[in-house]
Amino acid sequence: MSGGNGDGLIAPEVAERVLARALANGGRFAEVFAERREGLTMAIDESRLESVQAAAEEGAGVRVIDGATTYFAHVDGLDPADLERAADEAAAALRGERAEPRPLGALFSRPIPIERAPADVEAGAKAALLRELDERGRAQGPEIDQFSASYMEARRRVAVANSDGLLAADDRTRTRIGAQAVARRGDVVETGAETLGAHRGFELLEDDPGQIAEQAARKALTLLDARPAPSGSMPVVVGGGFGGVLFHEMTGHGLEADHIQKGASVYVGKLGEAVAQPLLNAYDDGRLPGEWGSDGIDDEGAPTQKTLVIAEGELVSYLYDHVTAERDGHEPTGNGRRESFRHLPIPRMTNTYIAPGEATVEGMIEEVENGFYAVSFGGGQVDPATGDFVFGVSEGYLIEAGKVTAPCRGATLVGNCLEALAAIDAVADDFWMKTGICGKGGQKVPVGTGQGHVRVGRMTVGGTAR
Amino acid sequence: MSELSEATRRAVEAAQAAGAGEAEAYAARESGREVRVHGGEVESLTAATQSGIGVRAWIGHRVGYAYGTDLSDAGVATIAARAATAAGVADEDEFAAPPAPAEIEALPGLSDPSVTTWETPRVAELALAVERTALAADERVVAVETAVYADSSERVAIASSAGVAGEYESSSCFAYLQALAAGENGRETGLGFGIARGPAGLDPEGVGAEGAARALAMIGAAKPESRACPVVLDPTVAASFAGLIGGALGANAVQRGRSPFAGRIEEELASPAFALHDDGRDPEGPASAPFDGEGVPRRRTALIEEGRLRGYLFDTYTANREGTHSTGSAARAGYRSLPSVSASNLLVASGELSEAELLQRAGEGVYVTEVAGLHSGVNPVTGIFSVGASGRMIRGGELAEPVREFTIAGELVAMLGAVEAAGAEARWVPFGGSVRTPALLVAELSISGS
Numbered sequence: 039m040s041g042g043n044g045d046g047l048i049a050p051e052v053a054e055r056v057l058a059r060a061l062a063n064g065g066r067f068a069e070v071f072a073e074r075r076e077g078l079t080m081a082i083d084e085s086r087l088e089s090v091q092a093a094a095e096e097g098a099g100v101r102v103i104d105g106a107t108t109y110f111a112h113v114d115g116l117d118p119a120d121l122e123r124a125a126d127e128a129a130a131a132l133r134g135e136r137a138e139p140r141p142l143g144a145l146f147s148r149p150i151p152i153e154r155a156p157a158d159v160e161a162g163a164k165a166a167l168l169r170e171l172d173e174r175g176r177a178q179g180p181e182i183d184q185f186s187a188s189y190m191e192a193r194r195r196v197a198v199a200n201s202d203g204l205l206a207a208d209d210r211t212r213t214r215i216g217a218q219a220v221a222r223r224g225d226v227v228e229t230g231a232e233t234l235g236a237h238r239g240f241e242l243l244e245d246d247p248g249q250i251a252e253q254a255a256r257k258a259l260t261l262l263d264a265r266p267a268p269s270g271s272m273p274v275v276v277g278g279g280f281g282g283v284l285f286h287e288m289t290g291h292g293l294e295a296d297h298i299q300k301g302a303s304v305y306v307g308k309l310g311e312a313v314a315q316p317l318l319n320a321y322d323d324g325r326l327p328g329e330w331g332s333d334g335i336d337d338e339g340a341p342t343q344k345t346l347v348i349a350e351g352e353l354v355s356y357l358y359d360h361v362t363a364e365r366d367g368h369e370p371t372g373n374g375r376r377e378s379f380r381h382l383p384i385p386r387m388t389n390t391y392i393a394p395g396e397a398t399v400e401g402m403i404e405e406v407e408n409g410f411y412a413v414s415f416g417g418g419q420v421d422p423a424t425g426d427f428v429f430g431v432s433e434g435y436l437i438e439a440g441k442v443t444a445p446c447r448g449a450t451l452v453g454n455c456l457e458a459l460a461a462i463d464a465v466a467d468d469f470w471m472k473t474g475i476c477g478k479g480g481q482k483v484p485v486g487t488g489q490g491h492v493r494v495g496r497m498t499v500g501g502t503a504r
Numbered sequence: 505m506s507e508l509s510e511a512t513r514r515a516v517e518a519a520q521a522a523g524a525g526e527a528e529a530y531a532a533r534e535s536g537r538e539v540r541v542h543g544g545e546v547e548s549l550t551a552a553t554q555s556g557i558g559v560r561a562w563i564g565h566r567v568g569y570a571y572g573t574d575l576s577d578a579g580v581a582t583i584a585a586r587a588a589t590a591a592g593v594a595d596e597d598e599f600a601a602p603p604a605p606a607e608i609e610a611l612p613g614l615s616d617p618s619v620t621t622w623e624t625p626r627v628a629e630l631a632l633a634v635e636r637t638a639l640a641a642d643e644r645v646v647a648v649e650t651a652v653y654a655d656s657s658e659r660v661a662i663a664s665s666a667g668v669a670g671e672y673e674s675s676s677c678f679a680y681l682q683a684l685a686a687g688e689n690g691r692e693t694g695l696g697f698g699i700a701r702g703p704a705g706l707d708p709e710g711v712g713a714e715g716a717a718r719a720l721a722m723i724g725a726a727k728p729e730s731r732a733c734p735v736v737l738d739p740t741v742a743a744s745f746a747g748l749i750g751g752a753l754g755a756n757a758v759q760r761g762r763s764p765f766a767g768r769i770e771e772e773l774a775s776p777a778f779a780l781h782d783d784g785r786d787p788e789g790p791a792s793a794p795f796d797g798e799g800v801p802r803r804r805t806a807l808i809e810e811g812r813l814r815g816y817l818f819d820t821y822t823a824n825r826e827g828t829h830s831t832g833s834a835a836r837a838g839y840r841s842l843p844s845v846s847a848s849n850l851l852v853a854s855g856e857l858s859e860a861e862l863l864q865r866a867g868e869g870v871y872v873t874e875v876a877g878l879h880s881g882v883n884p885v886t887g888i889f890s891v892g893a894s895g896r897m898i899r900g901g902e903l904a905e906p907v908r909e910f911t912i913a914g915e916l917v918a919m920l921g922a923v924e925a926a927g928a929e930a931r932w933v934p935f936g937g938s939v940r941t942p943a944l945l946v947a948e949l950s951i952s953g954s
Contacts (some may be wrong), residue, residue, distance in 0.1 A: 239790025430880025
């Protein structure tokens with residue numbers, strides 16, 4: 039078998055030779071990661087189809103671990119000569135006795151199946167989809183002043199071999215569309231955005247994808263009536279789906295084992311302790327079928343898995359890659375990910391979510407006298423060491439006397455992870471996932487975030503109201 | 505002709521053979537290394553080489569793009585053919601056309617030989633010195649999350665069917681660390697950084713000391729009370745805001761009605777204390793180059809002077825649309841990206857006040873040393889922002905207790921009007937692009953804390 043699983047990228051005998059060269063000057067572990075990526079992106083803006091871009095890249099990264107040090111080299115190209123050059127460069131700074139890699143075992147590969155390869159769909163159909171988005175977005179009303187939409191398809195075939203004898207491959211296809219609307223009424227200008235993406239092929243777009251254009255436009259139109267957001271400390275109800283980015287930022291990053299091992303996380307030493315109320319259960323799951331953050335294997339060849347991180351409020355696991363798992367004497371959790379062959383793998387989330395609870399959305403809002411409803415975020419940021427976080431609210435409303443009332447613009451949520459996580463006092467039974475692009479250490483990877491509605495008992499809302 | 509220029513020439517021919525009327529190829533070859541240290545040991549050592557080519561093809565006024573890593577004859581031909589195919593999918597746009605060739609003046613001094621002459625053990629020692637200095641600064645500095653040194657040398661070549669041809673080499677390096685200081689209520693972080701064209705130009709002790717000082721200064725930080733008050737933005741924060749303003753002055757945002765500066769040329773919208781230029785040829789500028797991402801010569805452009813909005817940044821497409829000339833502001837994130845309008849080196853004019861005098865002038869207010877959430881907390885269309893921040897209180901014209909977990913809110917253009925003074929000492933900051941700026945005193949911003 040070849041091609042389909044990415045195993046055609048590098049012949050086993052070439053991989054063995056490269057690993058042997060990588061260990062020529064010593065080291066206890068060597069790995070070669072080979073990758074071929076192809077993609078197509080296009081956009082529509084001002085009702086004109088533009089920015090049509092086709093990409094094709096291939097290359098490999100070789101790393102050698104010796105003691106606490108990792109030596110890494112990457113090259114473009116997958117010819118045996120390219121791979122050997124990478125191995126020689128990675129080994130160049132080592133000064134030890136030759137070490138012997140184990141013979142490679144059988145190939146492990148279980149790629150997420152897709153139904154319709156985007157590359158087999160003619161470009162005209164993708165352009166037609168963007169034109170449909172454009173029409174439907176603009177049709178939401180004369181106050182839609184600008185509309186743009188984008189289409190992205192990417193296929194990454196990867197193969198990993200290491201000196202422990204592991205040989206694994208994956209074949210990953212992701213498809214994503216996005217819509218952005220700008221609404222204008224006099225001097226008031228507001229924006230709205232919506233995306234749809236998955237680790238799936240063109241079949242993702244068979245079931246009325248054009249509705250995201252209408253959703254983006256409606257968000258922008260709703261905000262035209264918004265007043266400046268209030269400031270102060272109050273209960274905050276956070277929406278489902280992308281609302282889960284709150285958990286991703288304020289807890290997920292702090293559970294990545296590299297931060298833990300450097301003492302740069304507020305969750306250091308908290309395993310087995312209550313960090314949230316008993317109503318909270320949370321997972322990182324790289325195997326959710328078709329989800330944006332799912333893969334067959336991680337970028338070190340470990341099978342992806344479902345990891346319970348918070349069980350009834352108790353912190354039960356961190357997220358590991360190969361290096362951090364070895365250091366802690368823990369099994370890897372399938373979280374060793376990298377942006378491309380040009381990057382070292384580090385512990386990263388896959389799809390991270392708060393499991394559905396028992397509350398209802400109506401119920402958790404009714405109990406709030408004066409508060410804020412953050413439906414979705416534009417993004418967020420956290421310093422895992424201090425736990426300080428900040429989130430920009432893209433769609434938010436006041437809650438007054440148990441009812442959702444006026445839309446608000448310009449709200450930001452700030453707080454500290456440990457306090458905010460412990461303050462989650464209700465989790466609703468509705469649940470869905472959304473796509474995100476997560477940046478860490480200069481590397482961007484696709485991640486899924488999800489939850490039902492949750493309520494944080496108290497959080498600081500920073501608005502622009504005077 | 506170098507191998508890289510040769511590849512661009514072949515790509516242009518291949519694109520035309522595949523049906524493109526006009527074509528342009530941009531190729532880059534880069535080698536670099538990165539050293540990460542932790543706890544007195546080298547944590548990782550990376551050696552990287554990469555090269556690739558991006559081809560823009562025009563069929564009439566339809567444009568398409570393709571890029572790839574395969575620089576062999578066959579590889580380049582495939583990429584060029586994909587670019588022509590992509591052009592066939594795009595819609596007609598009367599302003600889409602390749603730039604005409606212009607005289608490119610050489611810009612010497614973009615490469616520092618120490619990038620290659622300093623061998624890896626020597627730059628590893630530099631990174632270790634960064635960490636060591638921070639740890640030695642004070643016993644409350646308990647760890648350094650990571651100290652990093654990285655450098656790269658790049659060769660860039662461009663060619664087009666319109667006759668553009670150019671090539672240059674440049675080098676850059678940086679070092680940074682995140683220091684961790686232990687306080688009574690947990691840990692505080694402090695960033696220290698330096699940028700130069702080669703390791704010989706870095707001051708590792710200065711980088712380490714800055715990270716330590718920033719972390720130590722935050723020990724015991726609490727939430728400030730909400731208020732509207734004078735705010736001093738330190739250069740790292742001023743640079744982030746300057747980057748946002750530079751983005752909003754790009755003609756692409758302006759022409760599509762997505763900028764708070766649209767339609768306001770020559771309007772007196774900023775305070776006379778604030779002036780902003782873009783200079784793609786500044787000898788010290790990290791983003792300096794003889795030509796931009798489509799082969800147009802880099803230059804200096806006045807954006808805001810004497811409080812007035814003087815101009816926008818243009819690439820060839822937006823200039824065609826406006827009936828003006830490109831300001832040499834087509835940027836590329838390497839061969840993987842289509843050129844698009846972006847600032848090169850943004851220069852915020854310095855004033856006359858020392859930092860102590862700026863604080864005196866502020867009287868009672870907040871000194872902001874870090875902002876977070878800029879990508880989500882700023883509406884680029886309206887300029888309305890609310891971002892997370894930390895820093896120090898200013899009491900009686902002097903720095904007082906540290907504060908954190910608050911937001912600063914306002915509106916970008918109004919903020920420029922409220923700049924009361926600029927500090928005398930400017931520095932290069934790699935956040936928000938490449939910016940040289942002093943600290944800025946803003947008469948009033950909203951602070952939201954407890």
